[in-house]
Amino acid sequence: MGVFDWKHWGVLLVVVVLVFGSKRLKTLGSDLGESIKGFRRSVNQDEEPTPPAKIDKV
Secondary structure, eight states: OTOOHHHHHHHHHHHHHHHHHHHHHHHHHHHHHHHHHHHHHHHHHHOOOOOOOOOOOO
């Protein structure tokens, strides 16, 4: 009867469905995926070096 027992996961799944509802759970996966993609995009943009600013000589 450890943490990974299938009975514990079943009870947890039932509680989650009761709390959030099945309609919200359908969109939860896609929402989570979109937020991870957005986070990765923002991290990749921060890692790209910015080109040095050009100084106009007059």
